[in-house]
Amino acid sequence: MSTSQPQQLTPQEQELRNQMMQAMIAKMKASTVALQSQQNVNQNLQPVPVPKAKPTLTIDDLNHQIEGLKSNDTGISFERSRDGIKVNGIMYLDPEGEITRVGSNSLTGEFSYLVHTRGNEYVVKYNKAGSGAEAITLAHATIDSRGAKVVTVTGRKLSGNSVIPTSRGFIVARDSSAFNFDPRDGLNSFSAADGYHIARYQNGDVSSTGYILLEKDPETDSVANLMDSFSSLAGSIGIIEDEAFEYLLANIKTGSVVPLNIRTSGKNINVLSECKKKNSIVNECAKSESRESLFEPNGSKNLRHYFWKVYWFNTPEGSYAIAQESGLKKITIINLKTAKKSVAFERALGISGFTTTQTPEGKITVDASLGFSTETIDDAVAFFNKQGV
Structure with a gap:
């Protein structure tokens, strides 16, 4: 060393x-x-179906739910895996679907995550490790190759390229800008440096x-x-x-x-398909697709x-x-x-x-x-x- x-x-x-x-x-x-124009669709994106979720909460109602999550834990260990997230070494699962992205803070135990429910439908949820309570829904989203459409439970509409969970909420990112939704701090925007x-x-x-x-x-x-x-x-x-x-x-x-x-x-990684077994060791594959991925086909990083x-x-x-x-x-x-x-x-x-x-x-x-x-x-x-x- x-x-x-x-x-x-x-x-x-x-x-x-x-x-x-x-x-x-x-x-x-x-x-x-x-901020009032944030409901407009990015001109570079094709229309994406808007989630059908209806606003059911005021921002005060949502914050009241968040404040109601109590935990006696003073520090939390978060570990990311291909299947989601481990909290203090135990896999955290959501009954609605697969957890695809997570934002977490070990010092406070807070974490939010994006769960894939079906098709192109997703839900953003918030929880606090050790609370023993069900996660609180923050927003519903539709995400596909054309972009992301998000509707918060308070009725706020956002559009962009992707959804990034944070420990206190989530970010809707566009190419050179982003909108940070935190129920306790409101909605804030950010612009990337030129060329990035x-x-x-x-x-x-x-x-x-x-x-x-x-x-x-x-x-x-x-x-x-x-x-x-x-x-x-x-x-x-x-x-x-x-x-x-x-x-x-x-x-x-x-x-x-x-x-x-x-x-x-x-x-990018290369993913082989239409493979036929040539012998006990070698497979012959007709197609190879290159795509961005955090993991190799065998599950390793x-x-x-x-x-x-x-x-x-x-x-x-x-x-x-x-x-x-x-x-x-x-x-x-x-x-x-x-x-x-x-x-x-x-x-x-x-x-x-x-x-x-x-x-x-x-x-x-x-x-x-x-x-x-x-x-x-x-x-x-x-x-x-x-x-x-």
């Missing part, structure tokens, strides 16, 4: 951070979109950390795409120093950004996907991120308020994978696979502070 002093931002990172912050603030100030859009998958809780992941817009020029693909491959195997900064963690209130040296490549390369958490000492940067070479700990980074692990031949979890007390544990061994940092924030911050 190799460690170093917390890193000051390089001139390239600092310049990018300053440019993104200025662009974000200017864009937020210049926005003239009123809201990442489809978020591996951190936007509500408790205040940060959302942005992804760089794809290149439209074919030559640029070819060069980008070569640079991505060369950087990942160590031929050249990989400097991509194709993802940003952006503060949804201030517009400040933290550049991440992570590339957009690696999101697609570790090339950006989702598994950056996690961010709310801790008793503020918001921190753990990221695999510079291709496969480094695991960094990042103070999101200061944007300072400390290298937790570094290996020239690459780090094959890492996992990070948050304990009920709020500590962040990091495990990294270094060749034939696995090394652990039990408290990432304490490790970061010992390096001089």
Whole structure:
């Protein structure tokens, strides 16, 4: 294991951070979109059927239900899996269907999730670990390839590309903007920095950390795409120093950004179909489909996907991120308020994978696979502070 002093931002990172912050603030100030117009369908989307759910609650009624959820638990362990979420090591299930996305906060025990009920119909629900109560419905949604239509139980209508649960509510994301619905804080909007859009998958809780992941817009020029693909491959195997900064963690209130040296490549997997058995070992398949997925066909994680390369958490000492940067070479700990980074692990031949979890007390544990061994940092924030911050 190799460690170093917390890193000051390089001139390239600092310049990018300053440019993104200025662009974000200017864009937020210049926005003239009123909240009352949020019911309009994004012009880039084809019409999506509107959920038939009827408003049955006032916002005060909804908040009264939320306040009624009581729990004696002081800290909760949340673990994401392909089938949903584990709460304190026990799989949490919803009787209405499969849980597809989750937003959670270990310090408060709050979590919201998106459950697939049937066809293109979904429900967003909220609960508090240890309450022993049924989850509270926040909204109904229809989601398909054309986009998402959402109607809250209070009657608010929203449209966009995707629905992202948070620990206190949910976000409806469009290409370069998002609407954050929190029953206790109301409805707030956010605009992405120029040249970036809201990442489809978020591996951190936007509500408790205040940060959302942005992804760089794809290149439209074919030559640029070819060069980008070569640079991505060369950087990942160590031929050249990989400097991509194709993802940003952006503060949804201030517009400040933290550049991440992570590339957009690696999101897709190949799924084979129409397979016939050739012999006891080999199958011949007629079709191969490439599609974005967090998991491989065998159920294991697609570790090339950006989702598994950056996690961010709310801790008793503020918001921190753990990221695999510079291709496969480094695991960094990042103070999101200061944007300072400390290298937790570094290996020239690459780090094959890492996992990070948050304990009920709020500590962040990091495990990294270094060749034939696995090394652990039990408290990432304490490790970061010992390096001089």
